[in-house]
Amino acid sequence: MQVMTLFADRISELGTENAFKIGPHIAAVESAGNKVIRLNLGEPDFNLPEFVKYEIKRQLDLNNTHYCDPKGLLSLRLAIAKQMRQMRGLDVSPERVVVFPGGKPSIGFCQEAYCNRSDEVIYPSPGFPIYESFTRYVGASPVPMHLKEEEGFTVSADRLAELITKRTKLIILNFPSNPTGGVASREQLEALADVIKRKCSPAVRIYSDEIYEYIVFDGRKHVSIASLAGMEERTIVSSGFSKTFAWTGGRIGYAVFPSEQEANVFKNLNINYFSCIPPFNQEGARLALEHPDSPKVIEEMVKTFQTRRDVIVRKLNQIDGVTCRIPGGAFYLFPNISGVCQKLGVIDAYDSLVADLRQRTSPSAMFQMFALYNHHVAVMDRNSFGKIGADGEHYLRLSIASDLPVLEEGVRRLEVASRDHDGFENFVREHARDLL
Numbered sequence: 001m002q003v004m005t006l007f008a009d010r011i012s013e014l015g016t017e018n019a020f021k022i023g024p025h026i027a028a029v030e031s032a033g034n035k036v037i038r039l040n041l042g043e044p045d046f047n048l049p050e051f052v053k054y055e056i057k058r059q060l061d062l063n064n065t066h067y068c069d070p071k072g073l074l075s076l077r078l079a080i081a082k083q084m085r086q087m088r089g090l091d092v093s094p095e096r097v098v099v100f101p102g103g104k105p106s107i108g109f110c111q112e113a114y115c116n117r118s119d120e121v122i123y124p125s126p127g128f129p130i131y132e133s134f135t136r137y138v139g140a141s142p143v144p145m146h147l148k149e150e151e152g153f154t155v156s157a158d159r160l161a162e163l164i165t166k167r168t169k170l171i172i173l174n175f176p177s178n179p180t181g182g183v184a185s186r187e188q189l190e191a192l193a194d195v196i197k198r199k200c201s202p203a204v205r206i207y208s209d210e211i212y213e214y215i216v217f218d219g220r221k222h223v224s225i226a227s228l229a230g231m232e233e234r235t236i237v238s239s240g241f242s243k244t245f246a247w248t249g250g251r252i253g254y255a256v257f258p259s260e261q262e263a264n265v266f267k268n269l270n271i272n273y274f275s276c277i278p279p280f281n282q283e284g285a286r287l288a289l290e291h292p293d294s295p296k297v298i299e300e301m302v303k304t305f306q307t308r309r310d311v312i313v314r315k316l317n318q319i320d321g322v323t324c325r326i327p328g329g330a331f332y333l334f335p336n337i338s339g340v341c342q343k344l345g346v347i348d349a350y351d352s353l354v355a356d357l358r359q360r361t362s363p364s365a366m367f368q369m370f371a372l373y374n375h376h377v378a379v380m381d382r383n384s385f386g387k388i389g390a391d392g393e394h395y396l397r398l399s400i401a402s403d404l405p406v407l408e409e410g411v412r413r414l415e416v417a418s419r420d421h422d423g424f425e426n427f428v429r430e431h432a433r434d435l436l
């Protein structure tokens, strides 16, 4: 008799977001009496603006605490439609807007809704891990589009053209990007749009993750691929309130679909999964979009990120074995640590691991764990942003969502770690089984 397994096979296909997995390691280091500098955080170190908090409290007092429209409150969807016009020049009916609990859920929902088994999903790598983690779970095939440091981590139209096949169903783009901070210019997006229009059936969807749309530096303005000729009808624009308003705990995001019919499919997914999003938070989000002080609040935050970016990129580039480009947006730095991995012996140590350990880790993950446990600085490793085909790429992601002195101390610790040969050797000897 065949042994019955507890879980369905698909569960083993579901990946994860390591940003949530590093928490227990940080807690372990801190419980041993060490203060960890957290450069791993994916959320702005600002608070929700007072006027938004006030509106949420007011809504609670109005007892706006019941079930509501599964598509999202009309008041919020109208405000989002208006923002789409102002920011992207698109004339969007609120019926094409669906509100989700954060920017994240529409990533998996789109793969569920648009992809049949063996359809292909093209997504950026390095990229937000949820793009890759969902694909096999829904039975589709992941096709990573490798972003190159020397191209500013943008997507080359030629590379995209090579990856598109008859089975391509969904193409995920993310500018400004997590983890690289890469931003695509209008010309680059136009080149991508030309390839898509030339090579893809009208039923192929572009999922444009624009959650960092406001966090762009050096006076640039965000450009959405949906605003280019012939692209609105193929593109799902996704965004939300987690980053722009430093409101990751509010769980409000949204997507704008090419048609009302498509939006209604996602409304039905919402009904099936969670019914609706807390209405008091949705009213807070509506006010955040409408309030006259919001642009000033966002501008202040972006200015702060830009100042930190300039200081910390300079400091990273002073570390022997590290090169870091200047990101155009988001609040992450993505230094190349190949030189450190070489000179510290990380690559040799990785190569001499037994096969099953090598499978579970990478040189940048080994340095990440060493930096955390021995030098008390938390960062993210390259493979946390897409594993497929990432061998030989040695990067870290540092978040600049902390005050400058904290960031400077974090970089100082990384520099000390980068030349602590003895410490690294001991670390590998002691922890090859439990931490790598």
Ligand SMILES: Cc1ncc(COP(=O)(O)O)c(C=O)c1O
Binding pocket: 042, 101, 102, 103, 104, 105, 128, 174, 177, 178, 209, 211, 240, 241, 242, 243, 248, 251, 252, 253
């Ligand atoms: C590119 C990208 N998309 C989506 C999300 C998800 O955002 P939310 O917290 O609103 O679900 C994140 C969060 O880090 C992100 O970096």
